[in-house]
Amino acid sequence: MSSLNATQPQPSDFAGDALRPRLSMLDAAAIEYVHEQSLRLLAEVGVRVPLARAQALLKDAGALVDDETRIVRFPDDLIESAIARAPKTVLLAAREPGKDALLDHTRSFATHDGMGAMCLDHRTGERRPSTAQDLLEAMIVADALDEIGVLWYTAYPCDEDPRLQSLRGLQAMLAGSGKHVEGEVTDPADVPYVMEMLAAASPGGLWRPERPIFSIVYCPVSPLQHDADSLEAAILLAEQGVPITVYSLALAGATAPITQAGTIVQTNAEELAAFAILQLAVPGCPLVYVGNAGVMDMRTSTYATAGPEEILLNLALTEMGRHYGFPVLSCGLSTDAKELCVQAGSDGAPMALATMLAGADLLTGAGMLDSAQLLYLPKLVLDAEIIRQGHRLVAGVALDDEHVMADVTRRIGPGGHFLAERETRRYLRNGELLMPRAFVRGSYDAWQTEGRDETQRAVERIEEILASHHPLPLPDGAPQRIEEIIATAASEKPAG
């Protein structure tokens, strides 16, 4: 016994910690290199900004503006001051208490994929243009799924008057969920109606910029340009306190260099240029950096939404956004597959996990097939399961004396079991082991007896949610008021 005591290890200095796995690719020198290369691109090549108002602001701030080509070259300090000025945490507030998404780098909030114009109808199996009803159902289902934290304008209401699509989309989103909704407004003429609708939907009938229940996705157009109308709409909304996700989606090999390095630098530059424009227009406005770029499929010329290169692009860009301290949205779960199949899972899950492990605040990509073109609600339910796995993975390992459970092991001793212990129950209930909801475990026979495949179970879950889940209702009178606002827009906006 004395020899045993003699070899006992000294107490370690480790005081216990919650260990969270992280995925990182860029070291400090690499980050600095990407930053420098991005600044060079912005100073030497520049960005086309065809909006007079933005050009004037940029000129005043020291940028070189070519009045003919409308290309703006950015001095380094203009970019650096925008980086300093942009808020480092952004609140995406919810109508429903307790459902806020505070983007503060502590967790990943998942959202829909988007934005598509087609729906694979889970009731008929038909692929057809998406409708306002599809969008509403996508909101209600996501409202019921704990794993989805923020709702996206996932599919366009193609059955509506094109002039009113943005407003009809917003109407469906507000009605379908009490969570934060992120939409798209590309027509500056829509802004007053959007703000009236948001006020009507807000608690107390008043839009509160300090608690924005709505944000937008704004897309610079790669390579290195902006659309005047979309940019103006974004600025007008930023003035009202609407947070903006700046989504520059370059396609490697087509609208960006084919190399990962070239696409990383160009995307980062495009993000920074948009940040600079928006921070000049509305100092301190809340913005979300997007760490995502795509690839063009070189056989078919279509947008490829998943694959190893996209994971690498997402990782590097997410790290760049985090380096600046910005809230970051990145992508996962998306697939180029046309049906639920091995490819859909294999496209989606690794990218989602990588994005979460890289520390993105927002994870977009749930619920679509066909390169973010085809809404398929059963996939939303199955993606929620992948998101749960991701959250469990990111939660990591609590490594300390309590979690080692040495006292329990001592109590049970060799040959016993841990199943009936109170500690086992307690940690199980605290989420130590993930309990699948949509995925199958258990015996083959039990599965066979149940006789339902994955898609059938997902469809049943959707129908169950749609039948029984009631999103937080809008304030009294708000639905009517919103309908009136859209009717006014219909009468005031010029016919298409």
Added chain:
Amino acid sequence: MKEQLTQALIAGNADLVNALTQALLAAGTPAREILDDALLPGMEVVGARMRSGECFIPEVLLSARTMQGALDILKPHLGEGEGAGLGTVVLGTVEGDLHDIGKNLVGMLLQGAGFEVVNLGTGVTTQQFVEAVKEHAPAIVGMSALLTTTLPHMAETLAALKAAGLREQVKVMVGGAPVTQAFADELGADGYGANAGMAVDRAKALAAQAATA
């Protein structure tokens, strides 16, 4: 030398293609023959390889660009209005839309396949499409869009072509991520391609129809 020219075009070797084209002309080979016997067959091979997956978009575009260089050399030696022979295509991305990578890709592939291409660029209004059809008398007019909100401009352009009495003399093609065959059919368009390669195949079929009509 013509076989060598065909191979150089397939390889996308612009310097060699230009040199061989010049040399063939200098040796007295008619421009039409260079086009028909060497260049167009080369692009046929490239197109077939793209369809079979052996050859990728950038390689096809390199060959197409090389083809364009050779055509520039041949042009003064071809008869008036005698291009590569498949006719003219007017292309544009509709009003309100800046996304044009797909349309440009189709344009380059069409050029490579032997069409004259008039690329109107982005944000093309209905009126600009109508004017271009009047001016260039194309066999085909092609419209692209990425944003669903701009899709209605395709219908407006079709209506405007009808109103101007031009609809019967031109085939209309549509494309872009949100466009489907069903949408094209509903619109009353003559052609649609789910990707750039399919658009070129469809354009060639439409041009052949027009030629035999």
